[in-house]
Amino acid sequence: MKRHLISAADLTRDDAVLVLDTAEEMARLADRPIKKLPTLRGRTICNLFFEDSTRTRISFEAAEKRLSADVINFSAKGSSVSKGESLKDTAQTLAAMGVDAVVIRHSASGAPYRLANSGWIDAPVINAGDGTHQHPTQALLDAFTLRRRLIGHEAGIGQDLSGKRITIVGDVLHSRVARSNVDLLHTLGAEVTLVAPPTLVPVGVGNWPCEVSYDLDSALAKCDAVMMLRVQRERMNAAFFPTEREYSRRYGLDAQRMAKLPEHAVVMHPGPMVRGMEITAEVADSPRCTVVEQVANGVFTRMAVLYLLLGGNEPAVTQPSSPSSPSSSRTEEK
């Protein structure tokens, strides 16, 4: 793997499968009474959040703590940033303090790339979401969830998502989740279809490795998973679609539409969900909806990313038949 994780497009097929396999191993920790490994003991990781995020920040923090890292949480609100300090100055301050990795969330597309490539700080940078660009760990946790659901926990190890058909629905234009998932799912061999009103499809999407459709109903019958995207209500004021009601009618997922899915197909959502508009409560609460699993899987996947970037450079997976706990035996060697 590369030294930083800025974009899902940075991952090769083997890189991505390695992360998913490692995450599978990390997931075994969840069944233990003490959910903690000493892998990153003595390492300091800074969660540098210039943009509000509860779910992602807590997920990273949980992952870091389960790997025994020392965690510094930085929020732009009320910090020196609100007094006008630049990203460069903040980065150099962290570098001076000797942090070992930076997890960054920023409203500006490309901010993590600049942080990683401008010489401001010499530490691995993990993108926790930048503007409308990328959210690679979200794509990884989605792929992990898909592999578990569509292939199986153990059966999935070493496997990619070849031949699986994934439909991503909603505000593609403003979605870092969509960009990341198109890149990663394609790398993993899946066939991706984006469904959105034309106003929410980026100009230039023709170069993306996916199909584009404006018709949700025709895309549902043949997909293995449908991934709903969050639609920000303020988009309505910018005339991306006429009304919430019309959007919901054309692009919302309700029970009637869910019934068109093949029986094995799952419904995904990166959260937070706008119930009633993009997804009905009936669908959101159905056993086919993986939203809660995605949150849990986010911790395992982020543990895997942190482990691979900071702790280990070999596969952490051992055979299930191994007499000792595979995760503990591998990680404690580090």
Add this chain to the structure above:
Amino acid sequence: MSKTLIRGAKVLGGEVQDVLVDGETIAEVGTGLSAEGATVVEADGQILLPGLVDLHTHLREPGREDSETVLTGTRAAASGGYTAVFAMANTFPVADTAGVVEQVWRLGREHGYCDVQPIGAVTVGLEGRKLAELGAMHESAAGVTVFSDDGKCVDDAVIMRRALEYVKAFGGVVAQHAQEPRLTEGAQMNEGVVSAELGLGGWPAVAEESIIARDVLLAEHVGSRVHICHLSTAGSVEIVRWAKSRGIDVTAEVTPHHLLLTDEMVRTYNPVYKVNPPLRTERDVMALREALADGTIDIVATDHAPHPHEDKDCEWAAAAMGMVGLETALSVVQHTMVDTGLLDWAAVADRMSFAPARIGSATGHGRPVSAGEPANLTLVDPAYRGTVDPAGFASRSRNTPYEGRELPGRVTHTFLRGRATLMDGKLA
């Protein structure tokens, strides 16, 4: 009165000749000239051009002297072979009154590295709502003839119409920054394949083209002339070409960077490539080159936009737009237009001196290299090859996209009314 003999120069890239400068004027052009007591410049076959004229420079003074001043900007201009620059109005305070334009004009005269012709704002405070005192600026000592809200588009069609009509009274021209504001809300780079991938707000070509289409029609309707700043798209070229074929009095400019760089460079997220209008596609670059060659685009203008280091050493979204250009313009034009066979040096003289002086009514500049004319001259060594090192720039700012890039050509001498402002590559 001092004399200078420029010996063995290819005048406008043509025959090798000697040029004798006596005082502020060209005394003689011929072969085998000599003059006792004259300073002799051995041109050794270098290209002699009329002093370059930039219709689009940001000097930042008053208000942002940390970026550039009239002194440092005109030193940069002399380094780049310019003898006259038109200073844009988006200063602090805005150059929308006779007082501010006279201040800039006087600073230019005092420093003496090149003539500074202020551009007046079209509207008060560049706000697009109320016409600035266009007549007062014209009647001031600065004698303003070019008006522009550059940096902002005059998007109100009525205000634009009135400005076009009003300046007819004194032969002025409105230079439009063509950018439909609603279509470019949140825009950060050219809208297309790269913006979709990078997740940066897209700046559609149609935002530029729709304003140009409107303005050429307005100019036709009121019988005025309009100048379009920094064309950046193939579609804009087509509209200007159509307008000219229809007899509309429109002129247009292109920047050196739009002749060379594409939006592919933005993949680095390096704000040095962040510019307004944004870098476009390879297809646009080729269309712009072709249009400059066939005369659809009249001139090259630098849009020299200096910014301090900290305004660029940050994340893309927070960075200021613009790049410096005075000191590299001729090299980029040689690289993209001359070395590719699209323009000869006589045509370069037209696009970078004669035509901009004509559009801006800069009397004394853009004149033929012949006896009796003002001695505003630029000597260029086209065989030079070198790597751009911004540390050597005379500009106060260093925000160039060409750092470390090899570019051909070098301005060796610049003469402003017979006085060397640049001698052997060094500011005089």
